[in-house]
Amino acid sequence: MTSFSLLGKLYSYSMDSGQNFVQELSQFFIFLFSYAKSRLTTFAVNFEKTKDLIVSLLVVKRGKYSQSFLNTSFFLLVSAALIGGPVIAENNPFIASYLAQKEPAAESVLATDIYELPLKTSFSQKPRDTILDYKVKGGDTLVGIAKTFDVSVDTIKWVNNLKGELIKPGQTLKIPPVTGVVHKVVSGESIYSIAKKYKTNAQNIVNFPFNDFTDLDTFALRSGQILYVPDGVIEEAKPIAPRFVAQIQAGVRGTSNFIWPTSGSITQSPVWYHMAVDIANSAAPAILAADSGTVSFAGCVGYGYGCHIIIDHGNGYQSLYGHLSQIDVSPGQAVTQGVKIGQMGATGRSSGIHLHFEIRSGGTLLNPLNFLK
Numbered sequence: 001m002t003s004f005s006l007l008g009k010l011y012s013y014s015m016d017s018g019q020n021f022v023q024e025l026s027q028f029f030i031f032l033f034s035y036a037k038s039r040l041t042t043f044a045v046n047f048e049k050t051k052d053l054i055v056s057l058l059v060v061k062r063g064k065y066s067q068s069f070l071n072t073s074f075f076l077l078v079s080a081a082l083i084g085g086p087v088i089a090e091n092n093p094f095i096a097s098y099l100a101q102k103e104p105a106a107e108s109v110l111a112t113d114i115y116e117l118p119l120k121t122s123f124s125q126k127p128r129d130t131i132l133d134y135k136v137k138g139g140d141t142l143v144g145i146a147k148t149f150d151v152s153v154d155t156i157k158w159v160n161n162l163k164g165e166l167i168k169p170g171q172t173l174k175i176p177p178v179t180g181v182v183h184k185v186v187s188g189e190s191i192y193s194i195a196k197k198y199k200t201n202a203q204n205i206v207n208f209p210f211n212d213f214t215d216l217d218t219f220a221l222r223s224g225q226i227l228y229v230p231d232g233v234i235e236e237a238k239p240i241a242p243r244f245v246a247q248i249q250a251g252v253r254g255t256s257n258f259i260w261p262t263s264g265s266i267t268q269s270p271v272w273y274h275m276a277v278d279i280a281n282s283a284a285p286a287i288l289a290a291d292s293g294t295v296s297f298a299g300c301v302g303y304g305y306g307c308h309i310i311i312d313h314g315n316g317y318q319s320l321y322g323h324l325s326q327i328d329v330s331p332g333q334a335v336t337q338g339v340k341i342g343q344m345g346a347t348g349r350s351s352g353i354h355l356h357f358e359i360r361s362g363g364t365l366l367n368p369l370n371f372l373k
Helices: 003-060 062-091 093-101 142-148 153-160 191-197 202-207
Strands: 132-135 172-175 180-184 226-230 264-268 277-280 286-288 293-300 307-312 317-327 340-344 354-361 364-366
Touching: 142 153, 153 172, 153 180, 191 202, 191 226, 202 226, 202 264, 202 277, 264 354, 293 317, 307 340
Parallel strands: none
Antiparallel strands: 132 172, 180 226, 264 277, 277 354, 286 340, 293 307, 307 317, 317 340, 317 354, 354 364
């Protein structure tokens, strides 16, 4: 055999071997893919069956397991607090020094908005919302009883139909929650007709927090209901303490650097349930900033103050202007004393055009007349 024929056979054999190797390698990968696919499919099916079984078991037993989990969690939380709390407090220099130097702090906060923090007044009387029955004791007088319950003598006489001041031990007297008249509403009456009857302002009736109305928008009354008329008088009876009703002029400076925010008549002076001054003027004049500061709130709500503005004066005092018909400033705006901030109106809980003016300090409502007289 020649060398050429031998080389030809070797080449042919190598080509056949190469093709067989490629074919076998291809078949191997096809088998490997089919096998892996089969195993993965079997695993996925078994996993889904196991998962469904566990989920079903947990759903059936969820009440039992959740209760145990909550009980265990609560126990661990309490244990951690009891064991770790003292250690953390003892080894933390900030907490330790704070606890060592802590003193009772005054409950005084600066409220930037009436809806964020509770307010309190500087008066300490506990409000009453109903008529109290008082049994007269030996030595009692109408003057003494009136002083005890912080109402006028005439108020007690009117509600008890007393013609004089003679009372007897054992006698039961009805004591209203506020100085004025207790009126039983009859059909056809309104807060305006009742206010006129008792020589007072309808807004005084609206301001008393324990008066009820069938419609808060119109202040409609229910026939037969009991209505409290603060500062009201029967016939021409003279109240014990005269009401402060005066014409004031906007821009006049008070004793504490506040100026009168508008012009008009003071229709209600500060009392424990209405620690503010109501200034009425049918001409709806402009409202001025009582002192310089920054507007912390300016907006409208459908109740209470209605459209109102709160100014932070940066010295611990804030002033509030309620029931406005127009607002000319925005939150964050700096204002100077005497600049126009809005227009008088009757929005919110209001029976007529007037300004509801408050002065606050540290979350406490103060008597504005102490700053404006």
